[in-house]
Amino acid sequence: MEIKSYDFSQEGRNKVLTESKGKDWPVVYLINNKNNLYIGETSNFYNRFGQHIENKHKRGLKKIHVIFDDEFNKSAVLDIEQSLIRMCSADQKFTLLNGNAGQSSRHNYYQREKYLNKIEGDKNNKGIWDLLRDLNLANSTFSTIVNSDLFTYSPYTSITIEQEEVCYKAINDILNGLSKKSGNGTTCIINGSAGTGKTILAIYIISLLVNANKHIIDTYKDEESFEYSSYKNKVLHRLKKYIDIHGSLKIGYVLPMTSLRATLKTVFSKNKNGLKSNIVMGPTDVVGELFDVLIVDEAHRLPKRKNLSWLREFDRCCNELNIDPISSNTLDWIVKSSKHRILFYDNEQSIKSSDISNEEFKKSLAKTKISEYELTSQMRCKGGELYIDYVNKFFSCELKQKMKILNYDIKIFDDPNGMIDEIKNLNEKYGLCRNVAGYAWKWKTKGKNIDQIKKDNLFDLEFGDKKYLWNMTNREWILRKDSVNEIGCIHTTQGYDLNYVGVNPLEKSRGCNKKYDEYK
Numbered sequence: 001m002e003i004k005s006y007d008f009s010q011e012g013r014n015k016v017l018t019e020s021k022g023k024d025w026p027v028v029y030l031i032n033n034k035n036n037l038y039i040g041e042t043s044n045f046y047n048r049f050g051q052h053i054e055n056k057h058k059r060g061l062k063k064i065h066v067i068f069d070d071e072f073n074k075s076a077v078l079d080i081e082q083s084l085i086r087m088c089s090a091d092q093k094f095t096l097l098n099g100n101a102g103q104s105s106r107h108n109y110y111q112r113e114k115y116l117n118k119i120e121g122d123k124n125n126k127g128i129w130d131l132l133r134d135l136n137l138a139n140s141t142f143s144t145i146v147n148s149d150l151f152t153y154s155p156y157t158s159i160t161i162e163q164e165e166v167c168y169k170a171i172n173d174i175l176n177g178l179s180k181k182s183g184n185g186t187t188c189i190i191n192g193s194a195g196t197g198k199t200i201l202a203i204y205i206i207s208l209l210v211n212a213n214k215h216i217i218d219t220y221k222d223e224e225s226f227e228y229s230s231y232k233n234k235v236l237h238r239l240k241k242y243i244d245i246h247g248s249l250k251i252g253y254v255l256p257m258t259s260l261r262a263t264l265k266t267v268f269s270k271n272k273n274g275l276k277s278n279i280v281m282g283p284t285d286v287v288g289e290l291f292d293v294l295i296v297d298e299a300h301r302l303p304k305r306k307n308l309s310w311l312r313e314f315d316r317c318c319n320e321l322n323i324d325p326i327s328s329n330t331l332d333w334i335v336k337s338s339k340h341r342i343l344f345y346d347n348e349q350s351i352k353s354s355d356i357s358n359e360e361f362k363k364s365l366a367k368t369k370i371s372e373y374e375l376t377s378q379m380r381c382k383g384g385e386l387y388i389d390y391v392n393k394f395f396s397c398e399l400k401q402k403m404k405i406l407n408y409d410i411k412i413f414d415d416p417n418g419m420i421d422e423i424k425n426l427n428e429k430y431g432l433c434r435n436v437a438g439y440a441w442k443w444k445t446k447g448k449n450i451d452q453i454k455k456d457n458l459f460d461l462e463f464g465d466k467k468y469l470w471n472m473t474n475r476e477w478i479l480r481k482d483s484v485n486e487i488g489c490i491h492t493t494q495g496y497d498l499n500y501v502g503v504n505p506l507e508k509s510r511g512c513n514k515k516y517d518e519y520k
Contacts, residue, residue, distance in 0.1 A: 001069040001118065003131050006049075008064045013049045021068050022046050026077040028084065028128075029066040030137060031058060037094035037137070041081040043074060057097070065135060067128060069118070075109035080128070082106070082158035083119055087129065090151035093139045095272045098156070106158040147431040149479060152497055153199065153267045155207035155275060163201045166190060166373040168235045170342055171205065173371045174293055175238055177340045178246075185340040187368040189299075192375030193388070198344040199495060201375070202253065202297045203264075203275075205342065209251055209293065211274045212239045249292040253279050254334065256301040260495040262475050283330040286337040287317040294338040298495060299345045299361070303354040304329035329356045331364040341368075351491065381408065409500070416463040416504050420487075423502040427484045430499040434478060436488040437461065437504035443470050461487055461504070 004019070006012035008031055016022040023046045031038045031052060038058060042048035045066055052058050067080075085098050120142050121127025129145075132138040145151050159167065170188040177186030192198045243249065255261040261282055269277035283302060286294060296302070305314050305325055318325035321336045334341055347358045356364070378385050386405055393399045413419035420435050427433035441461045445453050450472070452458070459467035468487045471477045477492040487504065 001067065001125075001128070001131075003065050003067050003128075003135065005063055005065045005135065008053070008058075008061045010053060012064065013046065013053065016046045016049060016066075019045075019068070025068075026072045026074050027066050027068060028072075028077050028080050029064055030084070030132070031061045031064045032094060032137065033060055033062045035095055036061065036097055037088060038097040039081055039085050039088065040098075041077040065132075065137065071115075073109075075107070075112075076115040079106070079109075079112065079115060079158075080119060082156070083116065084128070084132075086151060086154045086156045086158070087119075087145050088138065089154050089156045089271075089273070090145050090148050091138050091140050092150070092270065092272075093137070096156070106160050143431060147499070149263050149267055150270060153203055153264060155203050155271065155273050157200050157204065159201060159204055160197070160377055160379070162375060162377050163197055163204070164232065166375060167201060167205055167208070168232050169373060170371075171208065171239060172235050174340045174342070175235070175242060177369065178242060178292065181339075184335060184368045185338065187335075187340070187365050187370045188342045189365075189370060189372045190342065190344050190375060191346065191372065192344065193346050194349060195378050195381055195388070196375035197377075197379040198346075198375065199260075199264075199297055200379070202295050202342075202344055206251060206253055206279065206295060207273060207275060208236075208239070209249055210279075212236070212243050250290075251279060252281055252286055252289070252291045252294045252338075254281055254283060254286060254294055254296040255495075256283060256296075256298055256303065256330070257491075257494060258282070259475050259477065259492060260298070263479065263496075283333055284313060284317055287320055287333055289337055291338045292340065294334055294341045296334055296341065296343045298349070299331070299343040300347055300350040300355060301352075301494075302330045302334070302356050303352075304356050304360065307352070307354045329360055329364060331356055331361060335364060335368060349494070351494070413502075417466045419502045419504075420463075420466075420468070423500060424484055426500045432478075432498050433500040433502075434483060434488055434493070434498055435486075435502040435504065436490050436493055438490050440504075441470075445469055 006015055021027065023044055025045075026041065026043045027045050028039070028041045029045065029048075031040075038052075038061065040048070040052075049064065052061075052064070085096065088094060089096055117127075119128045121130055126134075127142065129138060129142045133141075140148075170190065173186050173188050190198065190201070253264070255264060261280060265277045265280045268275040268280055303314075305311065305328075308314055314330075315325045317330075317333060318328055321333060323332055323336070334343075345361070347361075350357070376385075378388060381387055386403070387408055387410070390399070390403050390405065390410075411419075411422075413422075423433050423435050444460050445458050448456075448458060453469065458469075460470045461468040469485075471483065471486050471488040471492055473480070474489075474492060477483050477486075477488050478496045478498070490503075493501070
């Protein structure tokens, strides 16, 4: 593998003719000037080079760099292209000129892991990312990028075929609703368990709605191949036409959880793809406004008037909307404050008494036109559906035998201290590894600062001769570097990705000790 650079000119293009893979071989390439970058793939670099030179949107670019590899195939270069777009977006060195809608959906192919490993490289060979850093086309290290929130929640993430189908069906439903302008609007419910990519899809949809015109330009004028009859492009065409006539849509992205909301506000504020931090909001922020579309992530965490620390604010919002505070909930606010809405939902992830129940969820939406879709593919953990089924059966004491899960590391520790130490070691190696626990220990250090805690020798959790503190902050605890030295409440992790997580069991079992001992 090698990267060769040329001037972005006809003279530079002519030099490509001397390359054996310059005309009939799949490659990935990058075009840049001081501030901007475009990333693409092609099976005929010479021809594609010429198309870019003639493109008025790219006339200010100066250099083009092409990645040649004897082992590349079409599936591999599509995958590497999308990975580099996502990584360069998170790296923030350049403003990307790529749009989202031209992405191919993600799919598996022969030796996919081998090709993706070419980006990182190994101890014997530099990967693509390090070669780009050598050319001053990237700043941060590979591990820094892939563990960053800008990478995890990038609008450039390549979505799966399943996600793509749900995405464009949901947008089409919303467009159907916008054209009617009557009733309580359309509600798209996208169901999906933990790790099925709900947040990624939510951000992808928001980016499509915000950047519709840019997507259409890229899809129609800047791609080598285009299926004019495809459902996706019909929806994009329809979206562009609506915006041309009615103007940009007023969009809000609602996240009930404070920590994840803060993280995504930061991500949107740093994004160079048209996303703005004011799009991200909490339930109270929608009151007093009327949105064309509200996208609600983790809708199962929308609260009702129960066990809230902000009852006065809850009542104020209900009064402003002229609804009864006692019988209503924040989903009613969403319906009242939007013409149409997309809700990402998983009833199994409702974890607090203040969360609206499934019955309340249905009741609040009863007068809206509902369409429902399902996300089933596991994206978060490498163990996939097999691992999820394993964990569910384990905690419900239904496992009949041990199970081997390939390419996934799961261990059960008799000693919590051993697990905590192991997670710390893994964090040194991979980053983003944390220890968490459920509500089984008193929060003795609540409201205390670190100086008081040290002075009075306070602690929250104790295992043998070792003592630990609960998370010192609820806001973006996962992302703080020193969080590996604390035990996080499980509620601080919802919606986040981790490389490894250690889960401390409850002090008191739920009647499973006998079965667990037999299983061991």
